[in-house]
Amino acid sequence: MYHELEIPGRPLCRSEAGYSRYVLEETDFRSQMRWLRQAGWRGMSVGEALGLAPQNGEQRHGVVVTFDDGCESDLMAAAPILKDAGYNATFYVTGGFLGQRGYMNPNQLHELSAAGFEIGCHSMTHAYLTDLDEDGLQYEIVQAKAQLEDAVGKAVEHFSCPGGRCDARVIKAAESAGYRSLVHSRIQVNTSTTNPFDLGRLAMLRQTELPAFQEICRGDGLWKIQLREGVRSAAKRVLGNPLYDRGRALLLR
Numbered sequence: 001m002y003h004e005l006e007i008p009g010r011p012l013c014r015s016e017a018g019y020s021r022y023v024l025e026e027t028d029f030r031s032q033m034r035w036l037r038q039a040g041w042r043g044m045s046v047g048e049a050l051g052l053a054p055q056n057g058e059q060r061h062g063v064v065v066t067f068d069d070g071c072e073s074d075l076m077a078a079a080p081i082l083k084d085a086g087y088n089a090t091f092y093v094t095g096g097f098l099g100q101r102g103y104m105n106p107n108q109l110h111e112l113s114a115a116g117f118e119i120g121c122h123s124m125t126h127a128y129l130t131d132l133d134e135d136g137l138q139y140e141i142v143q144a145k146a147q148l149e150d151a152v153g154k155a156v157e158h159f160s161c162p163g164g165r166c167d168a169r170v171i172k173a174a175e176s177a178g179y180r181s182l183v184h185s186r187i188q189v190n191t192s193t194t195n196p197f198d199l200g201r202l203a204m205l206r207q208t209e210l211p212a213f214q215e216i217c218r219g220d221g222l223w224k225i226q227l228r229e230g231v232r233s234a235a236k237r238v239l240g241n242p243l244y245d246r247g248r249a250l251l252l253r
C-alpha cells in the first residue's frame, strides 16, 4: 500500500508528520519496482490477482501494488515507473479530492485509467466509515463509485477503506453497491482462499529500506510488523478515532 510519492521540487499534498511518514521518494519506489522485477515477482492489480487461478494446487506468487488517495504523483511518477517494470496496479481514488491541489483532476484520472491501470474507490471525503450512519455510508461508498465511473468511463469495482477503518456494515454496504473486493490495512498474506472483502495490505513507509521491502515481499518477519500494528489498532479501539488521531499527531510532532 503506497500513498503519495515525493517528486523533487514538488510540494507534498499535506505537510504533517503523520502524512509524510507514508510518502516515499520517487527514486525509492523505482528501486523497489526494479528489484521486484529482477527477482521475478509478478506485479499486478487487485482485479488481476482475484482472477488468478491457483496452479496445480500451488499459489502463484505475486505482489499487488496499490495506491490510496488519488495524488497527482500517481500519474506523474508511479505510472511511468510501473509501465517500465511492466506492472499493473490499483489506484484507489478519493472522489472529493479530485481537482484539489496536489490531487489528480478528472482528466488526469481518465488518463491513468486509459493507460491501463485499475481505478478503485477510496470513498468520497476520506471519512472513517465506521463512524458513519447509513446515509453517510451511501454517500462514501455508492455515490463515490458513480462519480469515479463517470470520470473513467469504466466500472469501478474495488474499494479501499480510508484509514483502514472497516467493519461488517462497511463490508455489507460495499457488497451491495456492486464492488468485487474491499481492502483494509490489516497485515496479512492474501491467498486464493482469502475472502475478497477482507484483503489485507501492508503500508510502505518512507523509511522502508530495500532489504526490509524484500523481506516484506517474501512474507518474512511479518509478525514483527503485525505486533506493532496490533498495538496501534488496540489503541484505536480503546480511544476511538478522534482521540486516537489527536494522540498520534502529538506523538509524531
Ligand SMILES: [Zn+2]
Pocket (backbone or CB within 6 Å): 068, 069, 122, 126, 162, 163
Ligand atoms: Zn487514504
